[in-house]
Amino acid sequence: MFFGKPKNLLGLDIGSSAIKMVELKDLGKGKGYQLKAFGIEPLPAEAIVGGTVMDSGAVIDAVHKLLREHNIKNLAVATSVDGNSVIIKRISMVAMSEAELAEAIQWEAGQYIPFDIEEVKIDHQILETDPATGNISVLLVAVKRDLIGEYTSLLGQAGLGAAALDVDVFCVQNAYEINYPINGSEVTALVNIGSSTTNIGVLKGSSPLFWRDIQAGGHNYTDTLQREMNLSFQQAEMAKKGEQVEGVRPEQVVPILNAVTEEFGAELKKTLDFFRVTTNENVIHKIILSGGGTQVPHIDRYLSQFFGVPVEIMNPFQNIVVDEREFPLDTINRLAPHFAVAVGLAQRKMGD
Numbered sequence: 001m002f003f004g005k006p007k008n009l010l011g012l013d014i015g016s017s018a019i020k021m022v023e024l025k026d027l028g029k030g031k032g033y034q035l036k037a038f039g040i041e042p043l044p045a046e047a048i049v050g051g052t053v054m055d056s057g058a059v060i061d062a063v064h065k066l067l068r069e070h071n072i073k074n075l076a077v078a079t080s081v082d083g084n085s086v087i088i089k090r091i092s093m094v095a096m097s098e099a100e101l102a103e104a105i106q107w108e109a110g111q112y113i114p115f116d117i118e119e120v121k122i123d124h125q126i127l128e129t130d131p132a133t134g135n136i137s138v139l140l141v142a143v144k145r146d147l148i149g150e151y152t153s154l155l156g157q158a159g160l161g162a163a164a165l166d167v168d169v170f171c172v173q174n175a176y177e178i179n180y181p182i183n184g185s186e187v188t189a190l191v192n193i194g195s196s197t198t199n200i201g202v203l204k205g206s207s208p209l210f211w212r213d214i215q216a217g218g219h220n221y222t223d224t225l226q227r228e229m230n231l232s233f234q235q236a237e238m239a240k241k242g243e244q245v246e247g248v249r250p251e252q253v254v255p256i257l258n259a260v261t262e263e264f265g266a267e268l269k270k271t272l273d274f275f276r277v278t279t280n281e282n283v284i285h286k287i288i289l290s291g292g293g294t295q296v297p298h299i300d301r302y303l304s305q306f307f308g309v310p311v312e313i314m315n316p317f318q319n320i321v322v323d324e325r326e327f328p329l330d331t332i333n334r335l336a337p338h339f340a341v342a343v344g345l346a347q348r349k350m351g352d
Ligand SMILES: Nc1ncnc2c1ncn2[C@@H]1O[C@H](COP(=O)(O)OP(=O)(O)OP(=O)(O)O)[C@@H](O)[C@H]1O
Pocket: 014, 015, 016, 017, 018, 019, 193, 194, 195, 196, 197, 198, 217, 218, 219, 222, 237, 240, 241, 242, 290, 291, 292, 293, 294, 295, 296, 297, 337, 338
């Protein structure tokens, strides 16, 4: 349709352990979204290491498999990045027009970005105006051009168009906001536990206050099981997921998993303590977990006891209309935590 509403992009979350794909249809008039397609395709362990694509062939094959199996026709993609090549800051500036800000931000950014300004692409968004001073809070996001180039070229080689590039932690926030009621003053920590990276975002109501990626996640469990029980990567992955591995008894696995969860809790605490000292917020009211790392038994319960706050695992499909004849609900529910970033991406539209 020529004058129709812009279509949703295909959300493609290229994670280090698996690619997650979601396509949504905007039902319009505030009626939310309907699920059109979703899929997950594992990647070999060495395909993406430390956020760098080592084996683009393997990634492209996995993307093609998803497109084929789910009969995807929408080749305009939204994808996301995270890690050390992404810098996010919330800064205060005097009020000005959007055009003035677009210019000023390029100058302003220099003092907040630890890279040469030529090396990064900068984006910004006005979050709110302080009623007392009239100053504006601006979200400043800088992403290394190298990384953008890498993803754009990868998608190009896969025959796809990179129509939007987002940041994992914002995608998780978007997924959260369409699925859960937002309480204006509540401070919520969104913790997306992937394989190698955990993205942490803290919101007050829906206003983002703090972001940090830490190099910890599901991979730490696999790694520790491999080392302590002398297993291969595959065996350790299976043991972690509670699957049977020859010569491995669950009583041996559980204490190792628990010890890694405790280490993870301590790492998360460092970040949340840092959040508290760098902002004026002393209380975090709740923690919302997502990512495949949430599937480790009792991690939610442990973190809830450790931090003394309610901890919930996000279902990013909770508020999305799902046709059960097309998508088995048990599969969706089992895999849901993996899809927070992909659902956030799938909300993006052409040209936004
Ligand atoms: N049933 C399960 N039990 C325990 N861990 C699981 C289970 N299912 C998946 N995982 C783990 O979840 C992790 C993958 O989660 P996710 O898909 O969110 O990560 P990713 O996006 O690929 O990684 P990253 O964001 O770090 O690049 C892996 O470490 C995987 O072993």
